[in-house]
Amino acid sequence: MSQVARDLGQEELSPEARIKKLAREAGALVVGIASVADINRFAPKGHRPNDMLRGARSVIVTGGKPNTAGAFESPEPRLLTSLRTYPAIRKAIVMKIAAHIEERYGHPSIFYDGGTVWGLVPHMSLKLAAERAGLGTRSLAGGVILNPIHGLLNLSVTITTMPLEADAPLDTPVCPHPACVEIWARERTTPCLSACPECLEGELENGSVKWMRYKAYLCQARARGQGPLGLQKMLYEILQEKDPEQQKLLVFGERFTRLIASASFSSELVAGCYECLRPCPLLAPNRRAGSGAAKTSGV
Amino acid sequence: MQTLTPEIYRRYRDEVFKHSLAIQEYDGLTPRRALTDAEIGARLEIPAELVTEIRCVLEVDGVPLVFWKEAESFKQVRCLKRVKPDD
Numbered sequence: 001m002s003q004v005a006r007d008l009g010q011e012e013l014s015p016e017a018r019i020k021k022l023a024r025e026a027g028a029l030v031v032g033i034a035s036v037a038d039i040n041r042f043a044p045k046g047h048r049p050n051d052m053l054r055g056a057r058s059v060i061v062t063g064g065k066p067n068t069a070g071a072f073e074s075p076e077p078r079l080l081t082s083l084r085t086y087p088a089i090r091k092a093i094v095m096k097i098a099a100h101i102e103e104r105y106g107h108p109s110i111f112y113d114g115g116t117v118w119g120l121v122p123h124m125s126l127k128l129a130a131e132r133a134g135l136g137t138r139s140l141a142g143g144v145i146l147n148p149i150h151g152l153l154n155l156s157v158t159i160t161t162m163p164l165e166a167d168a169p170l171d172t173p174v175c176p177h178p179a180c181v182e183i184w185a186r187e188r189t190t191p192c193l194s195a196c197p198e199c200l201e202g203e204l205e206n207g208s209v210k211w212m213r214y215k216a217y218l219c220q221a222r223a224r225g226q227g228p229l230g231l232q233k234m235l236y237e238i239l240q241e242k243d244p245e246q247q248k249l250l251v252f253g254e255r256f257t258r259l260i261a262s263a264s265f266s267s268e269l270v271a272g273c274y275e276c277l278r279p280c281p282l283l284a285p286n287r288r289a290g291s292g293a294a295k296t297s298g299v
Numbered sequence: 300m301q302t303l304t305p306e307i308y309r310r311y312r313d314e315v316f317k318h319s320l321a322i323q324e325y326d327g328l329t330p331r332r333a334l335t336d337a338e339i340g341a342r343l344e345i346p347a348e349l350v351t352e353i354r355c356v357l358e359v360d361g362v363p364l365v366f367w368k369e370a371e372s373f374k375q376v377r378c379l380k381r382v383k384p385d386d
Contacts, residue, residue, distance in 0.1 A: 044335045077374035118336065119355035121320065138328040173328055195377065202325075209328050217321040221362040225370040232359050233367050255368075273370070275377045 015105060016165050019060055022100055026093040028062035029086075029150055032133030035059075035166040036159075039124075039132050047124050049159045053110045058164040061126070061133040062093050063145075063153030072278065078226070081272035087113075090156035097158040107162035114155065120220055126155040134167040139175035140202050141192040141276040142214040146174040151283040152274075173208065177281040181207045191279035198222075200276055223273035231259040301345075303352045314343055315353045316361065 005011050013021065016033060023031040036049045036056045043049075050056040064086030071083045094111035101109045114126050127145050130136055135155075136147040147153050148170070180190040184204040193200050199219040202212030224230055234256055241247040250256060277283055301307075318334040325331065336354060340347035 042332075044332060044338070046335050046337055075379050077371070077378040080378075118351050119358045121336070121354075138325070138330070143323060143325060143328075143330060175328070209325070211327070212325045214323040214325070215321070216323055217316070217358070217361050218366070220358065221367050222370040222373065225367050229359050230367060233364055236359075237364055273374060275374055278377070 014165075015162070018104075019097055019100065019164070023060070023062050023093060023097055026096050027064065027086075027089045028093050029064045030135050030147060030153065031060065031062045032130070032135045032167040033058055033060050033164050034129050034132035035164075038166060039129060042128055042132075043125060047122075049124055049129075052112065052123050053108065053159045053161065055108070055161040056159045058160050058162055058166070059129050059133065060094070060097055060158040060160070060164070061129045061135055061155060062090065062097075062157070063130065063135050063147065063150070063155050064090065065150065066152055066154040067274075072274075072283070077273075077275075080274055081226075084154070084272070086154040090154060094156045094158040098160070101158070101160050101162055105162055107160050109158055109160035109162070111156065111158050113157075120216070124157075126157060129157050130155050132166075132169055134169050137170050137173045137175065139192070139280075139282075140180075140190060140200065140209055140212050141175075141280060142200060142216070142219060143212075144277070146280070146282050148172075148174045148282075151280065152277055174282060176204055176207070176209060178207075179281040180204070191281070192276040195279055196222075196276040219273070226259065226262055228263065231263055234259055300348045303349060303356070307345075307349065308353055308356060311343060311345065311350075311353055312357055312361075315339055315350055316357055318342070319354050319357075321357070321361070 019033075020031045035058060039059060040048050040050070045051070049059050066084055066086055067080055068083060068085055071080045074080060091111065091113045094113065098109035098111045101107050112123060112126075114122055117123055127138065127143060130145045130153065131138065136145040136153060138144070139146045145153055145155070176184070176190060180192075181204060184190055187194075190202075190204070193202060196219075199215050199222065200212070201215075203210045220229070234250075238247055238250045238256070241250060318339045319336075320333045323330060323333065334342070336350040337347040340350045343350070
């Protein structure tokens with residue numbers, strides 16, 4: 001690299017820096033790289049990046065804020081999920097990265113944003129990839145990844161056969177927040193645990209999470225009530241109804257009408273529940289419009 | 300593929316539930332790995348595809364309808380509690 005190129009701002013970026021720059025320009029708030037070899041130390045066979053792309057060497061993980069700051073302040077919870085922001089662009093971002101790697105470096109690449117393939121089990125864990133790429137650490141709130149600056153992240157990945165220098169996982173767990181440690185000392189609970197005692201259990205000890213349990217089967221019923229599974233559940237109830245008049249009321253009622261509209265127009269098909277994260281102290285600065293945290297870009 | 304019958308579903312659903320991702324346990328912030336459908340199948344000596352079918356039915360069937368229906372009011376109540384009213 002010549003001094004002249006550096007001085008003129010024409011320095012050739014490394015592939016890693018170029019990919020991260022592209023991700024941020026495309027709309028990612030944070031981006032990190034994990035090696036497939038490292039992910040495979042934890043992921044079971046059948047759910048590894050190289051089960052999705054033969055010869056995969058690297059996973060580029062992008063993240064963004066799931067909602068606008070305003071959506072978190074809305075008294076209407078359905079708006080919090082229907083107005084999701086990063087989910088609307090996350091696939092395009094990782095698609096651009098995959099195209100860039102293929103065109104510039106000639107390495108086959110694919111992209112993935114967590115769509116399920118066998119019921120609720122995904123091809124691969126985006127949480128694990130984000131953790132290994134240094135974007136954040138697990139939390140008491142169902143093990144979701146929290147970033148130390150931005151709080152909750154919505155994730156998508158590019159998987160490539162290109163060997164890239166990986167980022168390191170974070171040294172310090174983001175959860176629990178010091179405010180939650182104080183609350184635990186006083187009340188033996190945390191904001192997320194008290195928000196959803198049905199789905200979440202856990203205990204803090206010496207300022208750290210000692211153990212936790214996430215009842216995903218209950219969470220998905222609560223979070224996906226407006227999704228395809230909610231439609232199936234209600235359809236079964238309607239089919240079981242013996243009284244034709246009652247059956248008519250169920251079919252024409254507001255709830256089933258909304259489920260059908262969701263299936264037909266994807267109006268609310270991406271269901272969700274943020275109630276355990278809504279009171280999280282780590283999300284508070286992230287929710288404030290115009291805050292420093294909200295403007296910070298990239299890790 | 301072997302067809303899932305009510306008898307097979309009733310026989311294996313508890314074991315499939317126990318080993319799947321339905322309940323995720325963590326030591327500290329480190330997840331204890333659940334079993335994949337293939338691993339559950341090997342343990343129960345049934346095809347992985349049958350485990351997948353049992354698990355997918357369970358994902359909808361495993362929680363009473365009332366819990367699904369109450370999800371919206373749960374969120375609405377918490378949302379209103381959190382957000383200060385305009386006045």
